[in-house]
Amino acid sequence: MSSYNYIIKYIIVGDSGVGKSCLLIQFTDKRFNAGRELTIGVEFGTRFISVDDKQIKLQIWDTAGQESFRSITQSYYRGAAGALLVYDISRRESFEHISTWLADVRRHANPHTTIVLVGNKSDLDESKRQVTSEEAERFAKENGIALFLETSAKSASNVEEVFVKTAENVYEKIKSGEFTSNETSGIRLGPVQKSSLSEETQGGACC
């Protein structure tokens, strides 16, 4: 499919082992593989979705959670229109570290980036839960995070929603003019949009 209106860039960040790569693979390939290898640096996935009748190509950068890869991953924050901050609901520490990840994203991404809090592994037994959804919800509100969802990359629960709702939020910002399409905002125009809008957006669009 080459006829799309926008390319939107996402990044997925969070502690290692919270399921970032699994979320991406569930979203792009609709499969779950628990024994997946460790992400080195960054990996990349794409999928087309439609929002408000517009075709959107999501370009998703899945980053390594390892501290030692921080320098390489941070270089990908720049120009992300959406940022998924992922923690593991069964590991309290991964939630406590979210504030660090949030600060990182705010420092390296751009001010309009749609930030979404994702509590993964919701399929686990309630007895393993170490972070309540109320607490995470509150954290999201207090920190100006647009959206909070609990997901399961394993059962696919809410995975689609997380990526799509993020795109909707970004798209709202595009419509309201908060985002302009250029390299640093993480939004680029697709070929369709480009030809129809080429008069007004000179040079803003990118290959």
Added chain:
Amino acid sequence: MYSSFEIPGVLTRSQKALVRGWWKKVTAAHPKAQNFKEMKVPSVDKGVFGIPLAQSLEYAHSSISYIDDHSGSQCYGVVPTIVAKCGSFLKEEGIMVEGIFRLPGNARRLRILQTIFDTPATYGSQLDWRGYTVHDAACILRRFINYLPEPVITLANYRPFKETIDQKFSSINEKVDAFQVLIEKLPLPNQYLLLYILDMLAIFVTTTRYTRMDIDCLAAVFVPGILSHPDDKLNPSSYKHSQKVLRFLIDHQEMFSMPRSEAGLGTPPSKASPAPPTNQGLHRAATTVKKGLHASNGLDQTSYDNADHRASAIYSLATGSFSGTGLDSIVPGEDDDDGDDNYNSNSPTPITTTSRAQLRRSRTLPGNRISYSRYEPRQVVYVNRNASQSGS
């Protein structure tokens, strides 16, 4: 699968008091340490994080000892205190823990650990691991390595290591020999550190089914600190290439030699170590190794037939209190010795045949502990390299 240390964030009242007391002392001695929140550089003048290896080793090291295969004599080397300290704890408590080396430690406790290991005069050698998790230890160890100004395989040797992995050799032995030559080009402290880490990782490879950390994962985790280069910093494929190298090194670690005895640094620990092990400790450790050799003879013999000239055994003596239930609590078939601190110096920790068979590398299982009472708490750490060979 969590060890008894896995109670996140829970400290008893007395432990909290200890931490507070310690923290008061630290901040009094080093006012700068008070604003340690964004601590990425050493908070003290003579720290270890971010300091060249050779430099920090001067004041913060643990001795390792091994038998030189050529001369048969006992040699001594050094690894940073933090490495010996974390390494022994991890080998004792972490080898069955899912996600070990992958899952991050607690950020707050990591800051405390970093300060402890950065602080003279003991540099954490007396650290009691109670209240910390194995993930804390794994993480602070990796951070130490990652913060070294140069990777363990120094920048000048980066390309040769990467090129060698792609070269065609007629046999594995030749390839190993080629890497051996490269390893010997590293500064001596780096050789010790590299071989220590390889040995440790090889142990963890044997328990992949519990940890779900296979050799590729383990290699990936250590690539940035061991084999990376600023030129390739932003290039994921170069990390993957380095991962291949590290994988090979871990896979064949028993075939690499420790530095020869004439290589220098042959100072017995009693001279150089800030907290020298007693004679009893040395004697004890030596006995332990012999026992290990004997026990593993025949188990791994066949696989190492070609490596009879290789190094035999290294073990390190590090001081510091240790308080774990160790493997005895997780390996089935172990004697029920629940007393954390009551190991009797005269009766070795029983390691049963069951656990040996299960773990294959029996010789790297936790060693006999010396009595903790009366004198300084002490632990014996030993890492054997290709132990089956030196028995021959």
